[in-house]
Amino acid sequence: MTAVGYTMTEKILGRASDQDTVRAAENHAVHPARMIAYDFPGYTDVMFRQMRDDFGITELQDPSRYIVFIDHMLTKRNDKETEVHQVTRDWCDFYGIELHEGRGIGHQLTAELGLAIPGEFLVHFDGHISGIGAFGALGWGIRRDLIEAWVTGKIFVDIPATTRFDLVGEFPPGVDSRDLVHTIIDMVGADGCAHQVMEFGGPGARAMAIDHRQGLCGMAMFTGAVSAIFEPDEMSLAYANEVARRDFDPVYPDPDATYAARHTIDLSTLTPRVVLPGSARAVNTKTAQELTGTPITKAFIGSCASGRIEDLRAAALVLDGRKVAPGVELNVVPTSQKVYEQAEAEGLLDVLRSAGAHINISSCDFCFGYQKPLQPGENCISTGVLNISGRMGSPDANIYMGSPYTVAASALTGTIQESAL
Secondary structure, X not given: OOOOEOOHHHHHHHHHEOOOOOOOOOEEEEOOOEEEEEOOOOOHHHHHHHHHHHOOOOOOOOHXXXXXXXXXXXXXXXXHHHXXXXXXXXXXXXXXXXXXXXXXXXXXXHHHOOOOOOOOEEEEOOHHHHHHHHHOOEEEEOOOOHHHHHHHOOXXXXXXXXXXXXXXXXXXXXXXXXXXXXXXXXXXXXXXXXXXXXXXXOHHHHHOOHHHHHHHHHOHHHHOOOEEEEOOOHHHHXXXXXXXXXXXXXXXXXXXXXXXXXXXXXXXXXXXXXXXXXXXXXXXXXXXXXXXXXXXXXXXXXXXXXXXXXXXXXXXXXHOOOOOOOOOEXXXXXXXXXXXXXXXXXXXXXXXXXXXXXXXXXXXXXXXXXXXXXXXXXXXXXXXXXXXXXXXXXXXXXXXXXXXXHHHHHHHXXXXXOOOO
Protein backbone atom coordinates (compact mmCIF):
# COMPACT_ATOMS: atom_id res chain seq x y z
CA MET A 1 0.00 0.00 0.00
CA THR A 2 1.36 3.42 -0.95
CA ALA A 3 2.05 5.72 1.99
CA VAL A 4 -0.07 8.85 2.03
CA GLY A 5 1.32 10.64 5.06
CA TYR A 6 3.64 13.64 5.18
CA THR A 7 7.04 14.30 6.70
CA MET A 8 7.59 17.24 9.01
CA THR A 9 9.36 19.10 6.21
CA GLU A 10 6.51 18.59 3.76
CA LYS A 11 4.05 19.87 6.36
CA ILE A 12 6.09 22.95 7.26
CA LEU A 13 6.79 23.92 3.66
CA GLY A 14 3.20 23.18 2.71
CA ARG A 15 2.02 25.55 5.43
CA ALA A 16 4.44 28.21 4.16
CA SER A 17 3.63 27.73 0.47
CA ASP A 18 0.97 28.90 -1.94
CA GLN A 19 -0.44 25.35 -1.93
CA ASP A 20 -2.41 23.39 0.64
CA THR A 21 0.07 20.53 0.53
CA VAL A 22 3.47 19.84 -1.01
CA ARG A 23 5.42 16.69 -1.77
CA ALA A 24 9.13 15.97 -2.04
CA ALA A 25 10.56 16.73 -5.51
CA GLU A 26 7.89 19.32 -6.30
CA ASN A 27 8.88 22.97 -6.78
CA HIS A 28 6.90 25.63 -4.95
CA ALA A 29 7.07 29.23 -3.81
CA VAL A 30 7.37 29.30 -0.02
CA HIS A 31 7.12 32.28 2.30
CA PRO A 32 9.65 32.19 5.16
CA ALA A 33 8.42 33.37 8.53
CA ARG A 34 11.82 35.00 9.08
CA MET A 35 14.69 36.00 6.82
CA ILE A 36 17.94 36.16 8.76
CA ALA A 37 21.49 37.31 8.11
CA TYR A 38 24.61 38.42 9.90
CA ASP A 39 26.66 41.35 8.69
CA PHE A 40 29.75 40.38 6.76
CA PRO A 41 31.51 42.27 3.97
CA GLY A 42 30.24 41.13 0.60
CA TYR A 43 26.98 39.72 1.94
CA THR A 44 24.53 41.94 3.81
CA ASP A 45 25.99 45.19 2.51
CA VAL A 46 25.63 43.93 -1.06
CA MET A 47 22.07 42.71 -0.49
CA PHE A 48 21.00 45.99 1.02
CA ARG A 49 22.41 47.94 -1.93
CA GLN A 50 20.77 45.58 -4.40
CA MET A 51 17.42 45.98 -2.70
CA ARG A 52 17.52 49.74 -3.00
CA ASP A 53 19.57 50.38 -6.15
CA ASP A 54 18.67 47.41 -8.34
CA PHE A 55 15.12 46.71 -7.20
CA GLY A 56 14.03 50.15 -6.00
CA ILE A 57 12.89 48.93 -2.61
CA THR A 58 12.92 51.77 -0.11
CA GLU A 59 10.32 50.37 2.29
CA LEU A 60 9.64 46.83 3.45
CA GLN A 61 6.08 45.56 3.53
CA ASP A 62 6.71 43.65 6.77
CA PRO A 63 10.04 44.54 8.44
CA SER A 64 9.30 42.12 11.30
CA ARG A 65 10.19 39.20 9.01
CA TYR A 66 13.81 40.41 8.74
CA ILE A 67 16.46 39.91 11.44
CA VAL A 68 20.16 40.85 11.31
CA PHE A 69 22.89 39.95 13.78
CA ILE A 70 26.32 41.50 14.32
CA ASP A 71 28.29 38.52 15.58
CA HIS A 72 31.44 38.51 13.38
CA MET A 73 34.46 40.83 13.45
CA LEU A 74 33.92 42.06 17.00
CA THR A 75 37.25 41.43 18.68
CA LYS A 76 39.89 43.66 17.06
CA ARG A 77 37.97 46.87 17.68
CA ASN A 78 39.61 48.68 14.78
CA ASP A 79 38.38 51.12 12.15
CA LYS A 80 37.55 48.38 9.65
CA GLU A 81 35.24 46.67 12.13
CA THR A 82 33.60 49.97 12.99
CA GLU A 83 32.95 50.72 9.33
CA VAL A 84 31.49 47.29 8.58
CA HIS A 85 29.10 47.43 11.52
CA GLN A 86 28.08 51.04 10.92
CA VAL A 87 27.03 50.16 7.38
CA THR A 88 24.80 47.44 8.84
CA ARG A 89 23.37 49.74 11.49
CA ASP A 90 22.56 52.40 8.90
CA TRP A 91 20.85 49.98 6.54
CA CYS A 92 18.83 48.32 9.29
CA ASP A 93 17.74 51.73 10.50
CA PHE A 94 16.81 52.69 6.93
CA TYR A 95 14.58 49.64 6.49
CA GLY A 96 13.37 49.29 10.07
CA ILE A 97 14.99 45.85 10.48
CA GLU A 98 15.53 44.36 13.93
CA LEU A 99 19.25 44.32 14.70
CA HIS A 100 21.12 42.62 17.54
CA GLU A 101 24.77 43.47 18.13
CA GLY A 102 27.34 41.79 20.33
CA ARG A 103 24.87 39.57 22.20
CA GLY A 104 26.23 36.31 20.88
CA ILE A 105 26.13 34.07 17.83
CA GLY A 106 23.00 34.68 15.80
CA HIS A 107 22.07 31.02 15.40
CA GLN A 108 21.83 30.77 19.20
CA LEU A 109 20.10 34.13 19.59
CA THR A 110 17.47 33.04 17.06
CA ALA A 111 16.37 30.51 19.68
CA GLU A 112 16.82 32.74 22.75
CA LEU A 113 14.83 35.58 21.16
CA GLY A 114 11.84 33.35 20.47
CA LEU A 115 12.27 33.21 16.70
CA ALA A 116 12.81 29.44 16.38
CA ILE A 117 9.10 28.73 16.48
CA PRO A 118 7.98 25.11 16.06
CA GLY A 119 6.36 24.51 12.69
CA GLU A 120 7.81 27.59 10.98
CA PHE A 121 10.25 28.01 8.08
CA LEU A 122 13.26 30.37 8.37
CA VAL A 123 16.02 31.16 5.89
CA HIS A 124 19.58 32.50 6.19
CA PHE A 125 22.59 32.62 3.89
CA ASP A 126 24.48 30.49 6.46
CA GLY A 127 23.60 26.79 6.52
CA HIS A 128 24.17 26.42 10.27
CA ILE A 129 20.73 28.00 10.76
CA SER A 130 19.65 24.35 10.61
CA GLY A 131 20.40 24.27 14.36
CA ILE A 132 16.90 25.63 15.05
CA GLY A 133 15.60 22.22 14.02
CA ALA A 134 16.11 21.31 17.68
CA PHE A 135 12.82 23.12 18.33
CA GLY A 136 10.81 21.66 15.45
CA ALA A 137 11.44 24.67 13.20
CA LEU A 138 12.95 24.32 9.73
CA GLY A 139 16.02 26.50 9.10
CA TRP A 140 17.53 26.49 5.62
CA GLY A 141 20.70 28.13 4.36
CA ILE A 142 20.08 29.61 0.89
CA ARG A 143 23.33 31.47 0.27
CA ARG A 144 22.82 32.32 -3.41
CA ASP A 145 19.08 32.87 -3.24
CA LEU A 146 18.59 34.89 -0.06
CA ILE A 147 18.30 38.07 -2.11
CA GLU A 148 15.23 36.54 -3.78
CA ALA A 149 13.60 36.09 -0.39
CA TRP A 150 14.63 39.55 0.82
CA VAL A 151 13.25 41.25 -2.28
CA THR A 152 10.06 39.26 -2.92
CA GLY A 153 9.27 37.81 0.49
CA LYS A 154 9.24 34.29 -0.95
CA ILE A 155 11.56 31.79 -2.57
CA PHE A 156 11.03 28.95 -5.01
CA VAL A 157 12.46 25.69 -3.67
CA ASP A 158 12.55 22.06 -4.65
CA ILE A 159 10.80 20.35 -1.74
CA PRO A 160 13.45 18.06 -0.20
CA ALA A 161 13.02 14.42 0.64
CA THR A 162 13.66 13.33 4.22
CA THR A 163 15.90 10.71 5.80
CA ARG A 164 14.63 9.56 9.17
CA PHE A 165 16.88 8.72 12.13
CA ASP A 166 15.24 6.84 14.99
CA LEU A 167 17.43 7.29 18.06
CA VAL A 168 17.37 4.90 21.01
CA GLY A 169 19.43 4.76 24.19
CA GLU A 170 21.42 7.60 25.74
CA PHE A 171 24.92 8.94 25.28
CA PRO A 172 27.55 7.20 27.42
CA PRO A 173 29.84 9.37 29.57
CA GLY A 174 32.18 11.53 27.50
CA VAL A 175 30.09 11.32 24.32
CA ASP A 176 27.71 13.86 22.80
CA SER A 177 26.07 14.94 19.55
CA ARG A 178 29.42 15.85 17.93
CA ASP A 179 30.31 12.17 18.09
CA LEU A 180 26.86 11.27 16.77
CA VAL A 181 27.00 13.45 13.66
CA HIS A 182 30.31 11.98 12.58
CA THR A 183 29.08 8.48 13.31
CA ILE A 184 26.21 9.27 10.95
CA ILE A 185 28.61 10.52 8.26
CA ASP A 186 30.62 7.33 8.60
CA MET A 187 27.39 5.33 8.34
CA VAL A 188 25.65 7.00 5.38
CA GLY A 189 28.53 8.79 3.65
CA ALA A 190 29.37 12.44 3.17
CA ASP A 191 26.49 12.79 0.66
CA GLY A 192 24.22 10.28 2.31
CA CYS A 193 21.51 12.90 2.89
CA ALA A 194 22.28 15.12 -0.12
CA HIS A 195 19.56 17.72 -0.80
CA GLN A 196 17.44 16.19 1.97
CA VAL A 197 16.33 17.02 5.49
CA MET A 198 17.44 14.84 8.41
CA GLU A 199 14.51 14.08 10.73
CA PHE A 200 15.22 12.85 14.26
CA GLY A 201 12.85 11.09 16.61
CA GLY A 202 12.52 8.19 19.01
CA PRO A 203 13.27 7.77 22.73
CA GLY A 204 16.95 8.62 22.29
CA ALA A 205 16.01 11.92 20.66
CA ARG A 206 13.65 12.74 23.50
CA ALA A 207 16.38 11.99 26.05
CA MET A 208 18.85 14.32 24.33
CA ALA A 209 19.49 17.76 25.83
CA ILE A 210 18.28 20.72 23.77
CA ASP A 211 21.86 21.99 23.44
CA HIS A 212 22.96 18.69 21.93
CA ARG A 213 20.01 18.74 19.54
CA GLN A 214 21.05 22.20 18.38
CA GLY A 215 24.62 21.06 17.85
CA LEU A 216 23.51 18.00 15.88
CA CYS A 217 21.09 19.90 13.65
CA GLY A 218 23.61 22.68 13.12
CA MET A 219 26.08 20.25 11.54
CA ALA A 220 23.55 18.71 9.13
CA MET A 221 25.23 20.17 6.05
CA PHE A 222 28.14 17.78 6.44
CA THR A 223 25.94 14.90 5.34
CA GLY A 224 24.92 16.91 2.27
CA ALA A 225 21.58 17.75 3.93
CA VAL A 226 19.91 21.14 3.55
CA SER A 227 18.60 21.02 7.11
CA ALA A 228 17.66 18.85 10.08
CA ILE A 229 14.73 18.76 12.46
CA PHE A 230 13.61 17.03 15.66
CA GLU A 231 10.09 15.97 16.44
CA PRO A 232 8.77 18.41 19.03
CA ASP A 233 8.46 16.96 22.52
CA GLU A 234 7.80 18.09 26.06
CA MET A 235 11.34 19.48 26.48
CA SER A 236 11.52 21.51 23.28
CA LEU A 237 7.92 22.75 23.55
CA ALA A 238 8.55 23.93 27.11
CA TYR A 239 11.47 26.03 25.85
CA ALA A 240 9.42 27.39 22.94
CA ASN A 241 6.45 28.22 25.17
CA GLU A 242 8.73 30.26 27.41
CA VAL A 243 10.33 32.41 24.69
CA ALA A 244 8.18 32.28 21.53
CA ARG A 245 6.99 35.68 20.32
CA ARG A 246 3.63 34.35 19.15
CA ASP A 247 1.36 31.36 19.41
CA PHE A 248 2.45 28.36 17.40
CA ASP A 249 1.17 25.07 16.07
CA PRO A 250 3.90 22.39 16.00
CA VAL A 251 3.91 19.72 13.33
CA TYR A 252 4.72 16.04 13.60
CA PRO A 253 5.49 13.41 10.98
CA ASP A 254 2.67 11.10 9.97
CA PRO A 255 3.16 7.42 10.84
CA ASP A 256 2.93 6.56 7.12
CA ALA A 257 5.21 9.36 5.89
CA THR A 258 7.48 8.48 2.98
CA TYR A 259 11.23 8.64 3.69
CA ALA A 260 14.18 8.39 1.33
CA ALA A 261 15.83 6.16 3.95
CA ARG A 262 15.38 5.23 7.59
CA HIS A 263 18.05 4.36 10.16
CA THR A 264 18.05 3.34 13.81
CA ILE A 265 21.01 4.39 15.98
CA ASP A 266 21.66 3.25 19.55
CA LEU A 267 23.33 6.21 21.25
CA SER A 268 24.70 4.01 24.02
CA THR A 269 27.04 2.31 21.51
CA LEU A 270 28.78 5.50 20.39
CA THR A 271 32.41 6.31 21.16
CA PRO A 272 34.35 9.61 21.11
CA ARG A 273 35.32 10.50 17.55
CA VAL A 274 37.80 13.02 16.13
CA VAL A 275 37.64 14.53 12.65
CA LEU A 276 40.98 14.59 10.89
CA PRO A 277 42.27 17.79 9.25
CA GLY A 278 40.87 18.47 5.82
CA SER A 279 37.10 18.30 5.90
CA ALA A 280 34.22 17.81 8.31
CA ARG A 281 32.11 16.57 5.44
CA ALA A 282 34.22 13.65 4.27
CA VAL A 283 34.28 10.25 5.93
CA ASN A 284 37.35 11.49 7.71
CA THR A 285 37.22 10.41 11.34
CA LYS A 286 38.94 8.08 13.74
CA THR A 287 38.11 7.24 17.31
CA ALA A 288 39.80 9.49 19.84
CA GLN A 289 41.53 6.39 21.15
CA GLU A 290 43.09 5.71 17.73
CA LEU A 291 44.57 9.23 17.72
CA THR A 292 45.85 9.16 21.29
CA GLY A 293 49.21 10.89 21.48
CA THR A 294 48.74 13.26 18.53
CA PRO A 295 50.29 16.55 19.77
CA ILE A 296 48.28 19.79 19.97
CA THR A 297 49.21 23.38 20.77
CA LYS A 298 45.74 24.99 20.72
CA ALA A 299 42.30 23.91 21.88
CA PHE A 300 39.00 25.69 21.24
CA ILE A 301 35.56 25.17 22.77
CA GLY A 302 32.86 27.33 21.20
CA SER A 303 31.03 28.02 17.90
CA CYS A 304 27.37 27.87 16.92
CA ALA A 305 27.53 24.07 17.31
CA SER A 306 29.29 23.60 20.66
CA GLY A 307 29.51 26.56 23.01
CA ARG A 308 26.27 26.22 24.95
CA ILE A 309 25.78 25.55 28.63
CA GLU A 310 25.88 21.74 28.26
CA ASP A 311 29.20 22.06 26.40
CA LEU A 312 30.68 24.27 29.10
CA ARG A 313 29.44 21.87 31.78
CA ALA A 314 31.17 19.03 29.92
CA ALA A 315 34.45 20.94 29.73
CA ALA A 316 34.26 21.91 33.40
CA LEU A 317 33.59 18.31 34.40
CA VAL A 318 36.76 17.20 32.64
CA LEU A 319 38.92 20.13 33.79
CA ASP A 320 37.75 20.52 37.39
CA GLY A 321 40.76 20.62 39.71
CA ARG A 322 43.24 20.06 36.89
CA LYS A 323 45.50 22.23 34.73
CA VAL A 324 45.87 22.69 30.99
CA ALA A 325 49.20 21.23 29.84
CA PRO A 326 52.18 23.59 29.46
CA GLY A 327 52.45 24.83 25.89
CA VAL A 328 48.71 24.44 25.20
CA GLU A 329 46.37 27.43 24.88
CA LEU A 330 42.71 26.62 25.58
CA ASN A 331 40.19 29.22 24.45
CA VAL A 332 36.53 29.04 25.42
CA VAL A 333 33.80 31.10 23.77
CA PRO A 334 30.25 30.85 25.16
CA THR A 335 27.71 30.92 22.33
CA SER A 336 25.82 33.91 23.71
CA GLN A 337 25.99 36.48 26.47
CA LYS A 338 23.12 34.67 28.17
CA VAL A 339 25.09 31.40 28.12
CA TYR A 340 28.13 33.29 29.45
CA GLU A 341 26.09 34.68 32.35
CA GLN A 342 24.58 31.29 33.18
CA ALA A 343 28.01 29.64 33.10
CA GLU A 344 29.35 32.36 35.38
CA ALA A 345 26.45 31.90 37.79
CA GLU A 346 26.97 28.12 37.88
CA GLY A 347 30.68 28.57 38.62
CA LEU A 348 31.68 26.85 35.38
CA LEU A 349 33.81 29.74 34.15
CA ASP A 350 35.71 29.80 37.45
CA VAL A 351 36.51 26.11 36.98
CA LEU A 352 37.69 26.75 33.43
CA ARG A 353 39.76 29.79 34.42
CA SER A 354 41.38 27.86 37.27
CA ALA A 355 42.37 25.17 34.79
CA GLY A 356 44.09 27.82 32.65
CA ALA A 357 41.43 28.42 30.00
CA HIS A 358 40.98 31.84 28.40
CA ILE A 359 37.33 32.93 28.37
CA ASN A 360 36.43 35.14 25.41
CA ILE A 361 33.43 37.23 24.43
CA SER A 362 30.61 35.60 22.53
CA SER A 363 31.25 35.86 18.78
CA CYS A 364 32.11 33.84 15.69
CA ASP A 365 35.64 35.24 15.52
CA PHE A 366 37.58 32.24 16.80
CA CYS A 367 35.77 29.80 14.58
CA PHE A 368 36.70 31.52 11.31
CA GLY A 369 40.27 32.41 12.27
CA TYR A 370 39.77 36.12 12.87
CA GLN A 371 40.69 36.12 16.56
CA LYS A 372 44.05 34.60 17.57
CA PRO A 373 44.60 32.86 14.21
CA LEU A 374 46.53 29.61 14.13
CA GLN A 375 50.17 29.85 13.09
CA PRO A 376 51.99 27.59 10.58
CA GLY A 377 52.71 24.16 12.01
CA GLU A 378 50.25 24.41 14.90
CA ASN A 379 47.82 21.61 15.72
CA CYS A 380 44.45 22.63 17.14
CA ILE A 381 41.60 20.49 18.44
CA SER A 382 38.32 22.34 18.15
CA THR A 383 34.57 22.20 18.57
CA GLY A 384 34.25 24.61 15.64
CA VAL A 385 32.17 23.82 12.59
CA LEU A 386 34.86 23.58 9.89
CA ASN A 387 38.40 22.23 9.70
CA ILE A 388 39.31 22.97 6.08
CA SER A 389 42.78 24.36 5.42
CA GLY A 390 43.06 27.97 6.59
CA ARG A 391 39.74 28.00 8.42
CA MET A 392 41.23 29.14 11.74
CA GLY A 393 44.33 30.90 10.46
CA SER A 394 47.35 29.61 8.57
CA PRO A 395 46.69 27.03 5.83
CA ASP A 396 49.76 25.27 7.21
CA ALA A 397 48.07 24.61 10.56
CA ASN A 398 46.09 21.45 11.27
CA ILE A 399 42.58 21.43 12.74
CA TYR A 400 41.11 18.36 14.43
CA MET A 401 37.51 18.44 15.63
CA GLY A 402 35.86 16.68 18.53
CA SER A 403 33.35 17.07 21.33
CA PRO A 404 33.92 19.41 24.30
CA TYR A 405 34.78 16.35 26.39
CA THR A 406 37.52 15.34 23.96
CA VAL A 407 38.84 18.87 23.47
CA ALA A 408 39.08 19.46 27.23
CA ALA A 409 40.77 16.10 27.84
CA SER A 410 43.27 16.79 25.07
CA ALA A 411 44.08 20.21 26.49
CA LEU A 412 45.09 18.55 29.77
CA THR A 413 47.77 16.36 28.22
CA GLY A 414 48.81 18.33 25.13
CA THR A 415 47.88 15.35 22.97
CA ILE A 416 44.57 14.07 21.63
CA GLN A 417 42.81 12.04 24.31
CA GLU A 418 39.32 10.85 25.07
CA SER A 419 38.00 11.91 28.45
CA ALA A 420 38.25 9.44 31.32
CA LEU A 421 34.75 9.84 32.73
